[in-house]
Amino acid sequence: MIVTEVNRLFGLKYPIIQGGMAWISDGKLAAAVSNAGGLGVISAINEGPEALRREIETCRSLLRDGRLPFAVNIMLMSPLAAAAADIVVEMKVPVVITGAGLPTPYMKKWLAASIQVVPVAPSTGVAKMAARLGACAVVAEGGESGGHVGDLTTMVLTPQVADAVSIPVIAAGGIADGRGVAAALLLGAAGVQCGTCFLPAKECGVHANYKRKILEAKDIDTIVTGKRLGHPVRSLKNAFSRQFADMEYDAAVSDRQIEAFGSGALRRAALDGDVQNGSVMAGQCAAMLHEEKTAEQIIADMFREAQDALSAADRFLSKEEPHA
Amino acid sequence: MIVTEVNRLFGLKYPIIQGGMAWISDGKLAAAVSNAGGLGVISAINEGPEALRREIETCRSLLRDGRLPFAVNIMLMSPLAAAAADIVVEMKVPVVITGAGLPTPYMKKWLAASIQVVPVAPSTGVAKMAARLGACAVVAEGGESGGHVGDLTTMVLTPQVADAVSIPVIAAGGIADGRGVAAALLLGAAGVQCGTCFLPAKECGVHANYKRKILEAKDIDTIVTGKRLGHPVRSLKNAFSRQFADMEYDAAVSDRQIEAFGSGALRRAALDGDVQNGSVMAGQCAAMLHEEKTAEQIIADMFREAQDALSAADRFLSKEEPHA
Numbered sequence: 001m002i003v004t005e006v007n008r009l010f011g012l013k014y015p016i017i018q019g020g021m022a023w024i025s026d027g028k029l030a031a032a033v034s035n036a037g038g039l040g041v042i043s044a045i046n047e048g049p050e051a052l053r054r055e056i057e058t059c060r061s062l063l064r065d066g067r068l069p070f071a072v073n074i075m076l077m078s079p080l081a082a083a084a085a086d087i088v089v090e091m092k093v094p095v096v097i098t099g100a101g102l103p104t105p106y107m108k109k110w111l112a113a114s115i116q117v118v119p120v121a122p123s124t125g126v127a128k129m130a131a132r133l134g135a136c137a138v139v140a141e142g143g144e145s146g147g148h149v150g151d152l153t154t155m156v157l158t159p160q161v162a163d164a165v166s167i168p169v170i171a172a173g174g175i176a177d178g179r180g181v182a183a184a185l186l187l188g189a190a191g192v193q194c195g196t197c198f199l200p201a202k203e204c205g206v207h208a209n210y211k212r213k214i215l216e217a218k219d220i221d222t223i224v225t226g227k228r229l230g231h232p233v234r235s236l237k238n239a240f241s242r243q244f245a246d247m248e249y250d251a252a253v254s255d256r257q258i259e260a261f262g263s264g265a266l267r268r269a270a271l272d273g274d275v276q277n278g279s280v281m282a283g284q285c286a287a288m289l290h291e292e293k294t295a296e297q298i299i300a301d302m303f304r305e306a307q308d309a310l311s312a313a314d315r316f317l318s319k320e321e322p323h324a
Numbered sequence: 325m326i327v328t329e330v331n332r333l334f335g336l337k338y339p340i341i342q343g344g345m346a347w348i349s350d351g352k353l354a355a356a357v358s359n360a361g362g363l364g365v366i367s368a369i370n371e372g373p374e375a376l377r378r379e380i381e382t383c384r385s386l387l388r389d390g391r392l393p394f395a396v397n398i399m400l401m402s403p404l405a406a407a408a409a410d411i412v413v414e415m416k417v418p419v420v421i422t423g424a425g426l427p428t429p430y431m432k433k434w435l436a437a438s439i440q441v442v443p444v445a446p447s448t449g450v451a452k453m454a455a456r457l458g459a460c461a462v463v464a465e466g467g468e469s470g471g472h473v474g475d476l477t478t479m480v481l482t483p484q485v486a487d488a489v490s491i492p493v494i495a496a497g498g499i500a501d502g503r504g505v506a507a508a509l510l511l512g513a514a515g516v517q518c519g520t521c522f523l524p525a526k527e528c529g530v531h532a533n534y535k536r537k538i539l540e541a542k543d544i545d546t547i548v549t550g551k552r553l554g555h556p557v558r559s560l561k562n563a564f565s566r567q568f569a570d571m572e573y574d575a576a577v578s579d580r581q582i583e584a585f586g587s588g589a590l591r592r593a594a595l596d597g598d599v600q601n602g603s604v605m606a607g608q609c610a611a612m613l614h615e616e617k618t619a620e621q622i623i624a625d626m627f628r629e630a631q632d633a634l635s636a637a638d639r640f641l642s643k644e645e646p647h648a
Contacts, residue, residue, distance in 0.1 A: 001641070001643070001646065002640050002641060003640065003641075003642040003644075007646040008646065013645060013646060123543055123544050125543075125544070142477065144477040144479060144480050151544065151546075151608075152468075152544065153468040153477040153478065153479060153497075153498055154479045155466065155477060155478045155497065155498035155499070155504060156468050156498040156500075156607075156608040156609050156611075156612070159503045159612070160543050160611060173477075173479065174477055174480040175479070177483065179511050180479060180483070182637070183479065183507035183508075183511045184507075185637075185640050186503055186507045186510060186633050186634075187503050187504070187507045188503060219448050219480070219481070220449070220476070222475075248573075249552060249572075249575075250575065251573075251574065251575030252575070283480075284475075284477060284480040288480070288483070288484065310510075310638060310640055310641060311638065313506070313510060313634045313637035314634060314635065316326050316327065316328060317325070317326060317327075317634055317635065318325050318327040319325070320325065320327075321337060322331040322332065322336070
């Protein structure tokens with residue numbers, strides 16, 4: 001078994017957190033991940049407060065043991081964030097992951113309710129501020145991840161965040177197999193957060209077309225759009241993302257027109273299955289996924305490989321100088 | 325000691341290759357890296373054929389043992405590439421690293437001269453073609469690196485290239501300390517290529533202003549420009565790179581005007597020390613560099629840390645399930 005501070009912090013069999021993917025990470029997927037020994041996460045920003053309550057209830061009803069932890073991911077830029085911030089307190093959600101900024105206005109309330117708070121940080125500056133606010137851990141998310149992305153990659157962000165804060169660091173971005181988990185740990189992380197690799201999970205309710213597109217992706221098939229608007233997003237290349245990219249370099253197109261073009265695009269792909277005219281958000285590691293599996297198989301395979309990689313790490317060490 | 329196929333392939337004490345940085349990687353730096361037990365690399369595209377001959381002679385004259393290997397890096401898009409391709413044969417350079425494409429037209433000549441050829445690949449497709457051409461190894465270079473960059477990051481590119489080819493893979497991009505080296509090895513690499521971390525080397529002839537700017541860089545201080553032209557380049561943020569970025573989104577500015585604006589910018593920073601109006605090319609890991617050291621100290625420190633990280637990799641392993 002791989003055991004780190006992250007197992008102990010949340011009470012997990014494996015130090016892995018599922019990514020909070022808007023319109024995708026629901027109660028069923030979260031329960032499957034928590035039942036498998038990871039930390040399942042429900043996205044708070046899908047359809048509004050009632051839907052969030054329902055997903056939390058669904059997750060609880062599917063957990064094989066009521067003491068298993070799960071989390072809600074609140075994307076702070078969302079207009080639904082404030083309502084979600086109250087619901088997690090009211091429904092006694094044990095862990096909250098936050099994205100896109102710092103959860104400063106909510107921290108006092110959450111800490112008073114004994115909620116463990118884990119902000120996602122794209123830089124050492126945000127990670128340090130999160131630690132000062134009372135976060136129990138921080139996700140260092142590299143720009144190879146899917147959806148909303150930062151600039152720094154997992155390889156450079158993880159060790160720098162590990163040096164910058166004394167709370168546990170969870171590496172995210174580009175991790176889809178045991179080699180990635182092992183590498184993240186040696187870079188200074190105490191766990192991983194994975195989103196893309198749960199898209200093909202049997203328990204993931206994303207549209208079958210979206211799953212197929214993920215499983216067919218090649219290494220060079222993702223693109224980042226939205227930089228002009230200040231909100232870069234990584235998705236698979238398709239008619240939608242190519243046109244978005246063209247519009248960004250076209251001065252005749254206004255920012256408002258681009259925003260309107262992008263609006264509803266994730267929902268179109270994730271729920272309606274329109275993977276040409278919708279946004280198929282995914283990380284660069286989509287290309288490393290080859291089959292549909294249960295959440296339990298995904299996690300168990302990943303950690304068995306990671307354990308093998310760590311056990312064999314001394315194969316690179318030799319007592320003799322290769323060349324005197 | 326860390327010993328892999330890369331030590332054996334080139335006859336190295338450490339499995340590390342210095343990056344070929346235009347206007348910066350000269351015979352003196354290459355000799356310092358080779359004398360320290362790595363593979364020193366001379367950039368072929370600085371001032372033309374005579375300068376390249378001179379740098380190769382300088383490198384040879386500074387090597388403490390004439391049998392030590394060194395390499396020349398040929399950026400294939402450069403108008404100087406064809407001349408450099410002949411010079412490496414004529415001067416019996418043992419290893420050639422190529423960048424920006426595939427060295428197809430030169431392979432027969434180089435292999436006939438027993439030159440070891442190592443192409444840099446930004447994707448699995450290029451890596452596979454390089455292996456088919458007879459390359460002895462391939463550099464998988466992540467987009468967090470400095471200078472000309474690809475899209476895929478080291479975290480996702482390294483394992484995919486390792487799966488795609490049977491020749492040794494050398495990971496590049498974002499590696500500046502022993503944690504990065506250890507992570508690269510567990511991701512499937514047999515060695516590393518580092519450019520940015522040699523910029524503050526005592527033996528590196530880059531202008532003192534450039535070195536200072538590297539040592540002062542924070543994690544979020546790099547930017548990628550040139551995507552509109554199809555040749556993205558990573559450098560530190562300054563007046564030059566900010567203006568370049570603005571011009572890219574300005575439809576009133578032609579591609580030709582942008583090209584003209586960028587022309588000579590690296591030379592201006594690296595040789596003249598104008599780090600505001602020149603291009604201070606560097607990778608994201610610049611923020612991890614804190615002091616000037618000799619090439620030997622840089623390499624020895626990095627590999628001592630990597631050895632410690634690999635030796636301690638089993639600290640994450642436990643025989644007991646953390647939660648039954």
